[in-house]
Amino acid sequence: MPHLKEVLPILINQMLRHYEEEVKDNPENAFEHNLEWANRLINQMLKPNELNELNFIFGGIKNNQLQFAYNGKINGYIIFKEGEKYRHLDLIKTYGDKQKETGPFFSNLISGDLSPDNLVIFCTAPVFDFLTIDRLEKIILSRPMEDACRYLEKTLNQIENQLSFGGLIINLLTPTAQRQIQIASSVKITPDNSIRRLVRKERETENILSPSLLAVFKNFFEKFEKKKVPNNETETEPTVQPRSDLETIKKIAKIYNRITGWQGQVKKTWRTTIKFFSRPARPTEDAPVEKIIASKKSAKTTHSKIQYKIELRQKLINLWQVGVVTIKMLIQKLWQMARARLLALPPTRRYLFLGAVIIGTIFVVSVGLTYQQNSNRLEQEKYNQLLNSIKEKIDQADSSIIYKNEEQAKKLLTEIKNDLAGFPRDTANRREIRNNLLANADTIAAKLRHLETVVPTLAADLTVLNLACQPTDLISTKLSFFFFCKNDENFWQYDIKNKTTVGLTSPILGELKNKFVKKDGAILLLNGQNRLTQFDPTTGSFSSLEVTWPKTDSEIKLIGHYNTYLYSLDTKNNLITKHKESTTGFTKGSAWLKENGSVSDITAWTIDGSIYTAKPNGTINKFDGGQLQNFSLIALDPQLNSAVKIFSSPDSTNLFILDPGQKRMIIWNKKTQKLIAQYTAEEFIDLKDFSIDEKNKTIYLLNGMKIQNIKY
Template identity: 25%
Template structure:
């Protein structure tokens, strides 16, 4: 046990507001992974509202801290830091508490509210404070204990990344704004109190009580002292004792009582024991091997014979000395001659006889080729056997011991190398998992503060880390799946993707061969071939109209004046919604059309104009409707500047002209020129097919990715994206009044709500 903790609660029910102390009591498994959370709270609100706030904080701790996946993974993943997890929890509690107060309409008196939230894990402490609660550290200084206020002595750590540096409209959280962290010194105490408690008990009395009594007894003693005061002020506190150094003094006294001889023996024993403990797994202790080998040699070593006594004869010694000198001179001269002659011979070979070099190399290659001949290995084996048989019994044993030692040594090195590689891979994997966990926790905080720019950058970094995360083993696959699911959820939040798993089916048009859809005057209109169908969503009945002289009604446009226009075989079909009649209008005979016509109709109340975009000419042509001739003529160039329109796939007009490129980019044109209008880059990328301009929003549709993107028409920022993976839509329509979108897929009509 690293610490002991106890609470102080006195007169909590006699105050105007609500006062309480909470210490979490998780099971031993969760406590070993996450420690104990605690709260000291004086809440400036009505008692029942204060109780609701306290209950909300406690439930949030259980939900966001003890039930967090990162906490549950701490026993499997090294490197997950409690500090990072606690900071993320504080950020979530900040957001959730603000939302709770707004939702429940609770008025909180800020001057009368003092809340401390913290966690003690082993001998490390992390806490955040709001209000005037005190955080006191009692520590040993020399022979005495001293007390300090931790908050006044803590230094500020600046974040390297400011998640909101680019957002001018960011609002700081109103509750917890910083986290203080550190280790409790050995045999020291940490005391959290409300503002009143230190004012009614002196520092020295507090030191004497807390340092001389166990925490639970010290808490009762402090309550007894404060209970004698004739006051109805609430007193709150928590005492935390670091128990790591409790037995240290006893051990020191025992060690001092040992004699000098005993101390040396103890040190030697400790050195050997430590050496064995720190020895890598699989590595052989060569000290033990050498010691055993030495003992073995001593046993088999023959006893040395006594040397004969030598009689000193000066004459013999003189003669022997002379001979030695002469031999030394001769040996030295012979060595010099051999060296000189070898160098000269080498120079002659390479300079005078180059033709013999090839022969030498050929002889070497012939010798090398003989190495791989089977006879060589057979002869070598037989020679080794003969040599082994000729050895004495003692030498054979020594030889076998040597071979065994070599095998053990080689195996030891191999095992050590394998263990080292495994440990390195384990550490790398743990660091990688820790890095992903920290970045995902960082993304959560960025999402809370709507910092999309940094969140997208961090998301890309996580994607790169996930690509390198091993997933060969079952536990690795489980961890990868968890990270990947969290990654996808965070990506959806950042990219504002709403996934609609089961859209509602409202109409069945099977067999009608319809290919397009449009919403007009509170009804749906589907068309295909030469037929137009008027449909009420959810109603089985429908009306239809057959249009003569056309074969393919496509690309419907509603002018908001009671008419729907269709493109059909190079003609314009004008469908009157009031009388359910259709007129076919010819274009001017000189009109040249591209393979896929991009057009729209605009009715300003006086005249009706046809706009056709010509990509190959980078121009938008406008045609006026000739009432007498009943056709569109008077062609004119609408654009008055050069603009690249080669990537445009659709246009929509509401007085201004909006063009949609195949990459989802939208441009705005007004008064014959392109305006400075920039929409949000949509992620993931989309190859858009169709654009509808509504009253307040732009609707972009991508049939391939089955996605509908909604952008604010005012500044082009992304509102939401709706993903319908279960469908294969070919067209869509929007009811802006009821915030509903309709999809045509496999001759069935589905609807989704745009209110998410």
């Protein structure tokens, strides 16, 4: 993975630097604290599919104490001396917990003390497909450590497949002690389990062909393969010499390639075909048993159908076998006729004929090779042109982003993706190049999205209140948070400084369902009976406001305020009404909307002189003077597709959009209609509402039962 290759060195360096800082501040718990920090860092820097591909071990040794944490397919063994013999123990299987599909990246921590005569080996899983732990132990203990490492590296590099190996040897033995090591008993050179498994699988694939077909091929080639041995000669069995590590590994690799290569695939396909035609047909289980028993005629019919299917498959098998034998006999007959005619010719004509055949064959082959070479050359030229074109477009897109020309960068990115869709993938090298180009295109797309992963800060934990409902609306002021649950009569105040919560009640509140914060800081509250209440955060007092709605049966869903006017959304009558301020509240008002479209499905709005509305499918519209304006978020990637909450103020050029469905907070420029930033976090699992402190550039989010904040 190209992205993983770039990020991994950075990740390792950051972990080492952070560990050094932790050692200075808190040496006793430095390792554990560093792992917790690393888990958060890895989840931010790496994608989920990259985490699954990564085999990672992080550890340290201090005063002969070993501590390490790991993830992935890692094998770890300790080699220790017991009496006069050396033994080994699997650290991962003995002390490690079973890894979970979800959870921290480093979820296993193993620690213990090492003795001076101990060795510790860590390696990736493919190593044990070719070398047993016994063989590894013998290689390491019978050589100086540097020679053992060079020997293992050289041996494993001889394997001609695309496996990768990794290993680490921790040596506490002194050079003198290492030279004195004596291995009391011989160990097995080859990993028996791996060899037996591969050989068994190879034999199974050899038995795929039916006996008759296998016999046909054997008889056909028998005359060309057999070599006659004189009767007076006796065969002597060769002396079996012990194989070296390299010979053993090459044998395993050869069997492995034979099973997974094209021969194994052909045999597997043939076995599937034979099984399909040879398996007996079975009656379907969904046929009612009672009907079969009740009707003898139906039972006979069903039996006849089953018998017919069995006979048909057997006939097809017989037909196939007869066809193979017939073709074999025909080939033999043609060969005999051609051979007889050739031998009947005089020697001169026979040699001339053979020469003509050879020359003709050479000519045909040369023509074919020339045509193939020309085709390959043209295809390579076309491939090089496409590759250079994509690279040039990637460079141009990067330059466009640097010079703030995002429209040009988006256009180039679309062309790059279209070109990559038709990029050749017929070789491993070309597939790797295409993956690298895709990674570069993804990097450009991420830059254009302005998507940043953040870690929110906890401002208040509401779980301690044991509320009977979950808060749905949030208001932030300089000193307090205010929140309430829809269809609940309680209005709650959380004191930021003292971290205390007070329930504010009033007979005039009723069951709350909507709110709006005026420019002077006063909070307008709407209840389920369409009554309007104003709350003053500075005094903590409630006051009832009189307002006459446009219809007697109005169902007011949303309220808003701008200058001295109240705006209301009547979903039942499909009205947006503008109410003028009066001494006791607001007047009856008049219809503000001049468009004929439906507004009854609006889920949220914000007012800054213009009215911005949001619908359940994520569509955001802008109205000025009651008329729909040209406003689009088409450049947003990914697009909105579910209900959102929005906010803006008259003094701001930003439109803030909360998208719970895609766990993100969006900042959009109202004037230029361009994306400013997007913020996402793994913690954004239950976003309900938000409040903006533009002076301190802080966004407060109601996330389930927690109030969190992020900076922008």
